[in-house]
Amino acid sequence: MSVDFIYPEFEVVRNDSRCIACRVCERQCANEVHSFDPKQGSILSDERKCVNCQRCVSLCPTRALKIVKSNCTLRENANWKDDTIKEVYKQAASGGVLLSSMGNPKEFPVYWDKILINASQVTNPSIDPLREPMETRVFLGKKPDRITRDQNGNIRCKLPPQLELSMPVMFSAMSYGSISYNAHASLARAATELGICYNTGEGGLHEDFYAYGPNTIVQVASGRFGVHKDYLDAGAAIEIKMGQGAKPGIGGHLPGAKIIGDVSRTRMVPEGSDAISPAPHHDIYSIEDLRQLVYSLKEATQYQKPIIVKVAAVHNIAAIASGVARSGADIIAIDGFRGGTGAAPTRIRDNVGIPIELALAAVDQRLRDEGIRNNVSLVAGGSIRCASDVVKAIALGADACYIATAALLALGCHLCRTCQSGKCNWGIATQRPELVKRLNPDMGAQRLVNLLTAWKHEIKELLGGMGINSIEALKGNRLMLRGIGLNEKELEILGISHAGE
Amino acid sequence: MKLEGQVRIPSGCAIAAAISRDGKRMTGEMIANAMKPMHDRSNGLGGGFAGYGIYPEYKDFYALHMFFDCRTTRKDCEVFLKEHFEIVKSEIMPTRKIPAITDEPVIWRYFVAPLQSVLHAQQLDEEEFVARTVMKINTEHPGAYVFSSGKNMGTFKAVGFPEDVGVFYRLDEYEGYSWTAHGRYPTNTPGWWGGAHPFSLLDWSIVHNGEISSYDANRRFIEMFGYQCTLQTDTEVITYIMDYLLRRQGLTLEEAASVVAAPFWSTIEDKPPAERETLMYLRTVFPGLLITGPFSVVFGFRGGLMALNDRLKLRSMVVGEKDDMVYIASEEAAIRTMAPDAENIWAPAGGEPVIIRVKDGVVV
Numbered sequence: 015m016s017v018d019f020i021y022p023e024f025e026v027v028r029n030d031s032r033c034i035a036c037r038v039c040e041r042q043c044a045n046e047v048h049s050f051d052p053k054q055g056s057i058l059s060d061e062r063k064c065v066n067c068q069r070c071v072s073l074c075p076t077r078a079l080k081i082v083k084s085n086c087t088l089r090e091n092a093n094w095k096d097d098t099i100k101e102v103y104k105q106a107a108s109g110g111v112l113l114s115s116m117g118n119p120k121e122f123p124v125y126w127d128k129i130l131i132n133a134s135q136v137t138n139p140s141i142d143p144l145r146e147p148m149e150t151r152v153f154l155g156k157k158p159d160r161i162t163r164d165q166n167g168n169i170r171c172k173l174p175p176q177l178e179l180s181m182p183v184m185f186s187a188m189s190y191g192s193i194s195y196n197a198h199a200s201l202a203r204a205a206t207e208l209g210i211c212y213n214t215g216e217g218g219l220h221e222d223f224y225a226y227g228p229n230t231i232v233q234v235a236s237g238r239f240g241v242h243k244d245y246l247d248a249g250a251a252i253e254i255k256m257g258q259g260a261k262p263g264i265g266g267h268l269p270g271a272k273i274i275g276d277v278s279r280t281r282m283v284p285e286g287s288d289a290i291s292p293a294p295h296h297d298i299y300s301i302e303d304l305r306q307l308v309y310s311l312k313e314a315t316q317y318q319k320p321i322i323v324k325v326a327a328v329h330n331i332a333a334i335a336s337g338v339a340r341s342g343a344d345i346i347a348i349d350g351f352r353g354g355t356g357a358a359p360t361r362i363r364d365n366v367g368i369p370i371e372l373a374l375a376a377v378d379q380r381l382r383d384e385g386i387r388n389n390v391s392l393v394a395g396g397s398i399r400c401a402s403d404v405v406k407a408i409a410l411g412a413d414a415c416y417i418a419t420a421a422l423l424a425l426g427c428h429l430c431r432t433c434q435s436g437k438c439n440w441g442i443a444t445q446r447p448e449l450v451k452r453l454n455p456d457m458g459a460q461r462l463v464n465l466l467t468a469w470k471h472e473i474k475e476l477l478g479g480m481g482i483n484s485i486e487a488l489k490g491n492r493l494m495l496r497g498i499g500l501n502e503k504e505l506e507i508l509g510i511s512h513a514g515e
Numbered sequence: 516m517k518l519e520g521q522v523r524i525p526s527g528c529a530i531a532a533a534i535s536r537d538g539k540r541m542t543g544e545m546i547a548n549a550m551k552p553m554h555d556r557s558n559g560l561g562g563g564f565a566g567y568g569i570y571p572e573y574k575d576f577y578a579l580h581m582f583f584d585c586r587t588t589r590k591d592c593e594v595f596l597k598e599h600f601e602i603v604k605s606e607i608m609p610t611r612k613i614p615a616i617t618d619e620p621v622i623w624r625y626f627v628a629p630l631q632s633v634l635h636a637q638q639l640d641e642e643e644f645v646a647r648t649v650m651k652i653n654t655e656h657p658g659a660y661v662f663s664s665g666k667n668m669g670t671f672k673a674v675g676f677p678e679d680v681g682v683f684y685r686l687d688e689y690e691g692y693s694w695t696a697h698g699r700y701p702t703n704t705p706g707w708w709g710g711a712h713p714f715s716l717l718d719w720s721i722v723h724n725g726e727i728s729s730y731d732a733n734r735r736f737i738e739m740f741g742y743q744c745t746l747q748t749d750t751e752v753i754t755y756i757m758d759y760l761l762r763r764q765g766l767t768l769e770e771a772a773s774v775v776a777a778p779f780w781s782t783i784e785d786k787p788p789a790e791r792e793t794l795m796y797l798r799t800v801f802p803g804l805l806i807t808g809p810f811s812v813v814f815g816f817r818g819g820l821m822a823l824n825d826r827l828k829l830r831s832m833v834v835g836e837k838d839d840m841v842y843i844a845s846e847e848a849a850i851r852t853m854a855p856d857a858e859n860i861w862a863p864a865g866g867e868p869v870i871i872r873v874k875d876g877v878v879v
Contacts, residue, residue: 226673481808
């Protein structure tokens with residue numbers, strides 16, 4: 015119906031004087047935007063299908079292509095924005111829930127960008143990381159309350175299980191199924207080379223990747239896909255996924271079309287059937303139930319592995335985290351509302367949850383107020399974009415950060431936010447073999463190693479500037495932060511002073 | 516302008532200390548004189564001393580040295596003290612009027628013992644009770660401030676140059692086996708006496724030169740255990756850290772030093788297995804108590820001193836000896852003032868604790 019017509023969001027601009035009709039764009043576009051017209055000997059575009067993933071632009075040998083935002087817009091309206099109106103058209107036509115991918119793109123405050131970092135001047139020296147040792151190693155896990163000694167007076171050095179990381183960054187959960195085999199291979203190899211961890215997500219662990227177990231966090235989510243004894247034993251830590259920042263309060267749905275071959279075997283779900291993760295864990299309706307799952311997993315793995323409980327940042331996150339800290343969990347991972355996803359209902363992604371900066375600050379302070387901060391380590395995610403975000407998160411009180419979108423960008427993702435289509439031209443969020451093979455795991459792993467090596471250098475530079483030579487002296491060191499353009503309440507929650515104070 | 520405690524004020528400093536391993540007692544005049552050649556390391560905005568063994572006649576009582584902003588505050592606070600302690604002696608702190616030291620608060624000294632009935636009611640041991648009560652006074656009684664609370668030891672501090680502070684407090688009239696001294700160079704001018712150093716709690720005292728970059732990480736960690744950092748100074752938080760590690764966790768001085776000035780991971784990895792395991796353990800358990808940034812501290816305790824530099828040795832500190840005496844100072848000149856023929860002068864490495872105790876069998 016003509017009322018449903020929505021002018022394409024993007025225009026494919028082809029410079030005909032440069033185009034040599036080599037048809038690379040046609041072969042590269044899984045969305046079938048480009049086609050060859052034999053009569054004219056030229057390439058045609060169907061921009062209705064374009065998602066602006068930039069694959070054709072990147073591969074065009076003559077730089078003949080660019081994708082631009084369409085300027086055919088509806089009449090401007092500050093209340094009824096273009097997107098809002100078009101979403102109404104789509105829903106009026108389909109009667110369905112709108113789906114989106116990756117993190118919340120709306121204009122909410124990004125507090126990382128309103129926080130500034132300190133540096134030493136005069137009264138104490140900055141430290142040059144190229145000349146002096148600069149330490150970034152962290153241990154995640156519960157720390158004992160009391161020192162005990164044996165009969166000879168020696169300290170008993172038995173620690174609860176710890177996760178040792180060479181730097182306070184890990185790759186957060188992305189399931190095999192939501193991303194490709196080659197993406198997982200890249201993450202696993204990079205984590206191993208970097209001395210950090212990656213996370214299986216709720217898709218189980220492919221048999222090829224058990225070798226990377228010491229650098230793997232295995233996830234137990236509400237669907238329990240791929241969970242069995244060997245899987246639990248394989249990882250360095252076990253993560254119970256209670257929630258996800260991109261879609262707090264709801265579960266997941268991997269369509270049957272993606273449950274094929276290895277994905278089906280790894281998830282332990284029959285081929286072609288939908289893998290539906292329920293919104294809650296149906297054995298966890300309250301905090302005391304969580305405790306039972308935590309201890310079931312500890313029993314199953316002889317108390318050898320730290321248990322992470324991952325929760326979405328929601329309004330009363332401080333109280334929730336306090337409860338989790340008393341549930342036997344060793345690590346709490348908090349996922350902010352800008353965290354990414356392979357698919358989520360648009361309304362949920364864009365409107366539910368709170369920013370990680372505020373959640374992290376509130377949780378760290380609450381756990382300290384209750385004197386239980388050392389019972390757990392805190393991991394902050396959703397969304398950590400760069401080394402300075404990591405430094406700010408640690409100074410607010412995190413022990414480490416989770417990154418995922420940044421890792422995917424390193425693998426080639428161009429953030430077109432259409433993962434849910436399964437037609438990722440960069441070979442990441444897809445199971446189509448011809449697309450998956452576009453991501454070379456050797457190069458992918460190297461790019462991830464490069465990214466985090468660069469971040470590590472930057473973290474060291476920032477630490478050295480503050481006169482700090484070990485990351486643990488930054489943890490919770492909020493005096494190193496100042497707010498800019500924040501109101502009193504925001505500063506109070508973040509526990510920092512305003513710039514100039 | 517905000518007072519110290521409402522705002523964090525970085526400062527540079529001079530420190531000095533002397534101890535007799537034989538437990539021989541000396542007047543405080545020597546240590547006050549030792550600060551003179553380091554005059555330029557202070558700016559007249561704070562000086563102080565701690566002496567150990569100075570109150571032998573009251574050695575079983577906690578000596579509370581207190582500042583009050585006025586007489587009324589003192590009267591009110593004394594009511595509180597009497598509810599918690601038996602006061603065996605209370606007196607005005609003896610001082611000399613000198614032009615270099617002005618605007619002094621009301622300075623008072625009490626020798627007290629905790630009331631047994633209150634101790635039992637609160638189910639606390641004596642030291643924990645005294646520590647908590649001191650912190651209660653310092654946070655809940657505006658205008659009253661306990662700046663010394665140990666047994667047979669005392670802290671003396673003021674706004675002024677340290678050598679003048681020594682004269683003001685008549686240190687030549689006290690005799691102790693161990694002394695520490697501090698001259699302060701704050702980068703702001705709050706002019707509050709409580710902000711001067713040493714900082715002390717129970718028998719612990721700290722003089723410190725430096726500005727630690729880990730301050731807020733340390734503060735927020737230690738405040739989980741009932742300590743309240745009301746001054747926002749490095750010295751205060753280091754004292755609480757040492758109290759926590761030594762008294763509450765039962766660590767040895769060496770172990771505590773390996774927490775606050777932890778060896779680098781690469782150094783730990785090269786140690787023999789047993790030592791490696793202990794160092795790994797302590798660093799993993801107390802990451803929030805690692806102190807970074809420049810510092811040289813002399814930590815005073817009953818029967819000894821510990822000198823410690825940050826692990827990069829970003830502040831000067833030298834140690835020298837003569838007979839049974841050991842001297843520590845920011846500069847060798849200070850040691851030469853105390854002992855012109857001092858021997859074995861050396862600069863301890865970063866993170867290497869120098870612990871001096873009076874000899875076994877000497878009662879202090």
